[in-house]
Amino acid sequence: xxxxxxxxxxxxxxxxxxxxxxxxxxxxxxxxxxxxxxxxxxxxxxxxxxxxxxxxxxxxxxxxxxxxxxxxxxxxxxxxxxxxxxxxxxxxxxxxxxxxxxxxxxxxxxxxxxxxxxxxxxxxxxxxxxxxxxxxxxxxxxxxxxxxxxxxxxxxxxxxxxxxxxxxxxxxxxxxxxxxxxxxxxxxxxxxxxxxxxxxxxxxxxxxxxxxxxxxxxxxxxxxxxxxxxxxxxxxxxxxxxxxxxxxxxxxxxxxxxxxxxxxxxxxxxxxxxxxxxxxxxxxxxxxxxxxxxxxxxxxxxxxxxxxxxxxxxxxx
Numbered sequence: 001x002x003x004x005x006x007x008x009x010x011x012x013x014x015x016x017x018x019x020x021x022x023x024x025x026x027x028x029x030x031x032x033x034x035x036x037x038x039x040x041x042x043x044x045x046x047x048x049x050x051x052x053x054x055x056x057x058x059x060x061x062x063x064x065x066x067x068x069x070x071x072x073x074x075x076x077x078x079x080x081x082x083x084x085x086x087x088x089x090x091x092x093x094x095x096x097x098x099x100x101x102x103x104x105x106x107x108x109x110x111x112x113x114x115x116x117x118x119x120x121x122x123x124x125x126x127x128x129x130x131x132x133x134x135x136x137x138x139x140x141x142x143x144x145x146x147x148x149x150x151x152x153x154x155x156x157x158x159x160x161x162x163x164x165x166x167x168x169x170x171x172x173x174x175x176x177x178x179x180x181x182x183x184x185x186x187x188x189x190x191x192x193x194x195x196x197x198x199x200x201x202x203x204x205x206x207x208x209x210x211x212x213x214x215x216x217x218x219x220x221x222x223x224x225x226x227x228x229x230x231x232x233x234x235x236x237x238x239x240x241x242x243x244x245x246x247x248x249x250x251x252x253x254x255x256x257x258x259x260x261x262x263x264x265x266x267x268x269x270x271x272x273x274x275x276x277x278x279x280x281x282x283x284x285x286x287x288x289x290x291x292x293x294x295x296x297x298x299x300x301x302x303x304x305x306x307x308x309x310x311x312x313x314x315x316x317x
Contacts, residue, residue, distance in 0.1 A: 263288030
């Protein structure tokens with residue numbers, strides 16, 4: 001009887017020893033490292049908002065982690081499949097959480113570009129050139145107008161405008177665009193020098209006739225026709241030459257009045273020569289000099305008479 005009871009107790013002890021899970025398993029350092037890696041993935045996902053972005057995946061990953069820990073802590077010869085399942089669940093959790101977290105991040109506003117433009121020299125003479133220089137920050141490209149187009153964000157370029165020109169650079173980048181301008185002033189070209197005045201016709205002969213004009217009058221008197229005939233005979237000696245008829249007055253009267261009177265007197269003699277002396281109108285010119293060229297003293301009547309004269313000049317061709 002006693003022997004039978006001892007046999008029964010021995011069987012119970014043997015059964016207890018062979019029952020799975022009843023013996024504790026000491027985790028190796030490799031096991032701990034793998035569990036730490038799985039746990040770190042789950043913590044990272046939680047820090048990135050997994051509770052809102054992937055709540056189901058978070059719960060599942062924690063279950064797989066706890067299951068792997070439990071199985072590794074028990075007396076099992078191979079816990080690898082449990083680690084693999086927990087690793088995959090943690091990776092799936094991150095794969096769902098990371099894009100959600102990234103979408104919620106506030107992206108920094110790109111810095112706006114800045115740009116400067118200068119010209120050296122800023123003013124040039126017509127036909128000369130200047131150098132444009134520019135620099136920019138936070139820019140990926142730039143254009144300069146007018147007439148240049150796309151340029152590097154920083155650089156220089158020679159320009160030779162034919163007139164004053166305002167150049168504008170536009171720098172562009174992720175943060176927008178910025179403009180700057182500079183004007184190259186072109187001095188107006190100096191006008192060409194005026195042509196030299198035509199050489200004054202040379203006087204090759206001269207005749208002074210004293211047509212006795214009445215005071216303040218320019219009419220030809222009959223008494224003066226013989227004097228005018230001298231003029232006709234004189235100009236006939238120079239057929240084809242240019243003729244200048246110049247009228248003069250004495251000093252009595254206002255200068256402005258005398259000027260006009262001398263012009264009328266010269267014109268009267270000119271017309272007489274054209275009409276009676278067979279002189280072509282295009283070959284004869286008249287001018288008045290008023291009282292500016294006296295040949296005698298205007299203080300005497302005789303001097304005044306001499307000054308009231310018309311001179312006929314024969315000019316070279």
